[in-house]
Every structure is written in C-alpha cells, then in structure tokens.
Amino acid sequence: MKRTNTFTVRPLTGTGEQLLRDLLDASAALWNEVNYQRLMRYNDEAGFEGDVWTADTGQLEGRYKGVLGASTAQQVIRKNSEAWRGFFRLKDQYHDESNTSVTDHPEPPGFRGNEDDGRQLKTVIRNTSYTVEWGDRSRLEILVGHELKDRYDHTGRLRLEIAGDPNWPNYEKQGRLDLWYDETDSIFRASQPVTVSDDTRDTPLAEETAALDIGANNLVACTTTTGEQYLYEGRELFQRFRDTTREIARLQSKLREGRFSSERIRRLYRKRTRRRDHAQEALCRDLLERLYTGGVDTVYIGCLTDVLETHGSVETNAKTHNFWAFKKFTKRFACTAEEYGISVEIRSEAWTSQECPKCGSTDRTTRHQDTLNCPCGFEGHADLTASETFLKRHTQKAVRPMARPVRFEWDDHTWSESPHSHRPKEQRADPSTVLQNGNVASGDS
Numbered sequence: 533m534k535r536t537n538t539f540t541v542r543p544l545t546g547t548g549e550q551l552l553r554d555l556l557d558a559s560a561a562l563w564n565e566v567n568y569q570r571l572m573r574y575n576d577e578a579g580f581e582g583d584v585w586t587a588d589t590g591q592l593e594g595r596y597k598g599v600l601g602a603s604t605a606q607q608v609i610r611k612n613s614e615a616w617r618g619f620f621r622l623k624d625q626y627h628d629e630s631n632t633s634v635t636d637h638p639e640p641p642g643f644r645g646n647e648d649d650g651r652q653l654k655t656v657i658r659n660t661s662y663t664v665e666w667g668d669r670s671r672l673e674i675l676v677g678h679e680l681k682d683r684y685d686h687t688g689r690l691r692l693e694i695a696g697d698p699n700w701p702n703y704e705k706q707g708r709l710d711l712w713y714d715e716t717d718s719i720f721r722a723s724q725p726v727t728v729s730d731d732t733r734d735t736p737l738a739e740e741t742a743a744l745d746i747g748a749n750n751l752v753a754c755t756t757t758t759g760e761q762y763l764y765e766g767r768e769l770f771q772r773f774r775d776t777t778r779e780i781a782r783l784q785s786k787l788r789e790g791r792f793s794s795e796r797i798r799r800l801y802r803k804r805t806r807r808r809d810h811a812q813e814a815l816c817r818d819l820l821e822r823l824y825t826g827g828v829d830t831v832y833i834g835c836l837t838d839v840l841e842t843h844g845s846v847e848t849n850a851k852t853h854n855f856w857a858f859k860k861f862t863k864r865f866a867c868t869a870e871e872y873g874i875s876v877e878i879r880s881e882a883w884t885s886q887e888c889p890k891c892g893s894t895d896r897t898t899r900h901q902d903t904l905n906c907p908c909g910f911e912g913h914a915d916l917t918a919s920e921t922f923l924k925r926h927t928q929k930a931v932r933p934m935a936r937p938v939r940f941e942w943d944d945h946t947w948s949e950s951p952h953s954h955r956p957k958e959q960r961a962d963p964s965t966v967l968q969n970g971n972v973a974s975g976d977s
Contacts, residue, residue, distance in 0.1 A: 533870065535700045537724040541672055541692040541711075551684045552692070552720065555676055556713060558599045559608050559655035560644040565592050566612045567641055574640060584616055598679040603658040607708060611656050615641035649795040653713035662709050663689075664724065666701045670694035672722065674711070692720070703728050716803045742823050743832040743923035745881065745915050746858070749902065751812075753915035754819060755923045758826050759932035761916050763939045764815055764947060769808070776804040811942050812861055816868045818940070818947045824872040831874060832926050833862055834881025834918075879926050884918040913937070 543549040569587035572580040589609045597605040622638035625631045645651035661675040673689040681687065707725030714721050742756040751766035780800050787794065823831065866876040886894045888906035897906045904914040916937055924931055939950040 533728050535703070535726050535728050537698040537700055537703075537726060539698060539722055539724075540695045541720045541722050542695060543690075543692055543720075547684050547686070548690060548692070551676065551680055551686060551690060553653060553713070554680060554683075555600065555604075555690075556653035556655050556711070557651055558596060559604065560651035560653060561647075562592060562596045562600070562605060562608050563612055564643045564646070564651070566609055567643055570612070570616060571640055597677060599677045600655070601661065601675045601677040603661045603675060604655060604677075607656045607658050612641065645795060645798070652798070655711050657709040657711060659706050659708050664694070664706070666694075666698055670697075672709075674709070694722075700726050700728050714806075715799055716806060739929075740826060740828045741830045741832070741923065741927045741929055742828045743834075743919050743926065745834055745884065745919035745922055746861075747915045750915045751815060752819065753913075753919040754823075755916065755919040755931075755934070756823065756826055756828055757923065757927060757929045757931050758828075759934050760822075760826055761919070761934055761937040762819060762822065763913070763916060763937050764819070765939060765941050765950065769811055769942055773804060773808060776800055780804075808857075813864060814942075814945075814947055816865045820865075820868055820872055820874065823874065829874055831865075831869060831876050832879045832922065833865065833876060834884070834922055835878050879922075881918070881922045884921045884925070885914060887918075887921050889917060889921055889924075
C-alpha cells in the first residue's frame with residue numbers, strides 16, 4: 533500500500549535554518565527557469581525554437597547542482613516535467629468531447645514567485661539523498677551541494693529535527709521527499725511517500741454498512757445499519773472559507789494592470805486550502821475510527837454530480853463544489869478507510885434530500901434550513917434523513933432503530949462533540965414518541 537508520512541522539521545541551529553532557506557530558494561529559482569524555458573516554447577515566442585521538451589535543462593542543472601547537489605537539481609527538473617505532462621493530459625481530456633471530467637481549460641504549470649516578492653520555498657529530494665531515523669529524537673538528514681557547504685562552513689548532510697510521530701514508521705520503501713516552508717504557520721514541513729505491507733491493513737470487526745450525505749452547511753451526515761447517526765457541522769468552516777475567498781477577490785481587484793497574483797494572494801490561497809484539507813483529513817480519521825469500532829466494513833458515499841445537477845440553490849451548489857473538492861475528499865476518505873479494511877463505494881444519491889421516508893414523496897416535501905417537512909406529518913433533520921434514505925436504498929441489511937444523533941463541531945484542531953448534540957427536539961427519535969407523532973424517521977433535530 534502507498535501511504536504518506538507528513539511531519540514538521542526544525543533546523544538545529546540558526547545557520548542551519550539559513551542554509552535550508554537558501555536550498556529551498558535555489559530550488560524555486562531552478563523551477564522558475566526551467567518553467568520559463570518551456571513556457572516560452574509552448575507560447576511559440578520568438579527566439580525559443582522547438583517544443584517544451586527541447587529546453588536546455590542540462591545547462592540549468594549544471595548551474596544549480598553546486599548549491600542543490602546534482603540529484604536534487606535533477607529531481608526539481610523531473611517534477612517540472614511531470615507537471616507539464618499532467619497539463620498536456622488534462623488539455624487532451626478537456627478537448628475530448630466524450631470526457632466530462634475536465635470542465636475548465638487547464639493552465640500551464642505556474643511559477644514559484646520571484647526574487648522581489650519572495651519565492652515559494654520548496655524542494656524535492658531523491659529517495660536515496662535523504663535518511664529518516666524515527667525514535668525518541670527523530671531526525672531527517674538531506675544532501676546539500678558543495679557551494680552551500682562552503683558558504684556556511686558545513687560538513688556532511690544537513691540534519692533537521694523531526695517533531696511528532698509518523699503514521700507509518702515501519703515502511704518497506706521510501707519515495708522522494710517534498711520539503712517546503714509553510715508561511716502560514718512559519719514552520720518547515722516535509723511529506724514522505726512510503727510503501728507499507730498489505731499486512732498493515734486492519735480487519736473489520738463485523739459486516740455493518742454506513743452511508744454518507746455530503747451537504748453544504750453540514751459537511752457530512754452519516755447513518756449506519758447499527759442505528760448510529762453522526763453529523764459534522766460545517767457552517768463556521770464554510771464562512772471562513774468564503775471570507776478568505778472574498779479577501780482574495782478584493783486583493784485581486786487592486787492589482788495593477790498586467791498582474792494576476794501576488795505573494796499575499798498566493799499565501800491566502802494556500803491558507804484556505806490548508807485549513808480545508810486539515811479539517812477534512814481530521815473528519816475522515818474521526819469518522820472512520822467510529823465506524824470501525826461499530827463494525828462497519830462498507831461505506832457508501834453519495835455522488836455530488838447528482839446534487840449539483842438537481843439542487844435549486846446556486847449558492848449552495850457553489851459552496852458544496854468549491855469547498856469540498858469532491859474527488860480529492862473521496863480519495864482521501866477511501867485511502868484512510870483502506871487502513872481499517874473498510875471499502876468505499878460511490879453511489880447515486882439523487883432525490884434522497886427531497887424524499888420523505890414516511891410516504892416516499894419527493895415533490896411535496898419542503899426544506900427550511902436543516903429541517904425536512906412533508907404534508908403527511910413527517911418532520912426531521914434533512915441531511916440525517918437523506919443519509920438514512922441513502923443507506924436503505926443501497927443496502928440489503930436491516931437498519932436498526934436510530935439512536936439520538938451525535939453532532940460534532942470543528943475547533944481548528946479536532947472534531948469535538950457539540951454541546952447541542954442532544955437537543956430536546958431530537959427526543960422524538962425515542963420509540964414511544966415516534967408512535968405518538970406517527971413519524972418513522974429517526975435522527976430528528
């Protein structure tokens with residue numbers, strides 16, 4: 533299995549930090565020069581003959597290997613080549629009328645800032661040019677070029693202290709290391725792809741099933757055949773995402789003519805993405821821990837394509853589409869689920885948000901904020917009801933009576949149970965109350 537260890541690193545000395553910054557800056561400069569040579573050829577500019585692959589990368593490697601080391605210079609050029617190949621692949625898919633996966637015209641690989649505004653400090657290290665030791669004093673050692681060694685009177689490899697413990701310390705093979713400076717948190721981060729044995733995968737405890745409904749205000753509503761329901765609230769996350777987007781738009785409107793971005797704008801983009809990804813990664817881990825403990829071995833996720841096509845609110849569709857990055861989320865969820873031996877399947881969830889679980893109507897129901905109402909007398913939480921309907925539609929297993937839903941809120945670090953997790957209105961999920969009201973949908977809120 534392919535997995536990734538992500539961790540923060542700290543140079544042991546002030547000199548070591550400056551050396552590392554120079555290494556990352558030189559990597560960004562090399563990327564920019566390679567990218568410029570290829571972009572000029574792609575645009576067929578005067579003086580640049582041939583296609584993007586005729587750029588003289590060998591000459592650029594020779595100029596930078598004294599600072600970066602030959603292997604790192606080669607890896608930076610290789611990664612730029614991969615970015616261009618990815619661009620051409622997306623471009624072919626965009627022009628393929630039978631392919632609907634790429635709807636926006638792709639853009640060529642971008643630059644990593646400039647010397648005046650500041651470059652994006654980032655590099656990539658070949659798998660044989662670094663070592664990682666895990667333990668009480670974990671450390672990372674990377675290769676640097678002789679020019680940097682002479683400049684800082686440094687010998688051997690650059691040693692960096694690792695903070696935290698890895699998710700996958702016992703791996704069979706390591707891939708090339710990505711190393712960058714996170715300007716948002718003012719720390720250095722590293723990402724290490726690894727290959728681990730399939731034996732690492734856990735075995736599920738039972739054969740239960742769960743279904744997820746992805747929403748605009750509630751990130752995930754989950755129902756399991758054991759009768760558990762979980763609701764991960766997302767209004768504050770959406771609001772912060774939207775506020776950052778508006779600030780980006782405001783700054784873009786003030787750029788002088790001919791400029792399309794700035795370091796501040798790029799920093800906000802990175803901050804927005806990092807916050808979203810952190811919350812989603814934590815959500816995946818928290819939910820899957822609960823599903824594994826509950827004996828779930830299969831999870832159905834609703835395909836957002838149906839939601840975006842049928843939902844009446846443009847704002848809701850934009851929030852769902854822009855915030856979620858659906859393919860990225862499902863890939864992250866499936867990858868994490870694999871660790872627990874839980875399979876993930878994408879299924880259609882069309883009309884589950886409008887379907888009344890009591891009478892089956894889809895055209896008479898109305899939704900107000902989080903509540904779904906039907907003239908037949910049903911009233912329940914729209915997203916939890918949708919996940920329950922979705923589950924019953926795609927599983928052959930009996931679904932047990934619903935327990936009271938558990939709600940979670942994000943505090944920038946973890947998903948914690950909301951103090952409003954069990955509201956009085958949810959008590960209608962009690963069997964005796966359900967009989968009195970004539971409601972069959974548990975998970976009311």
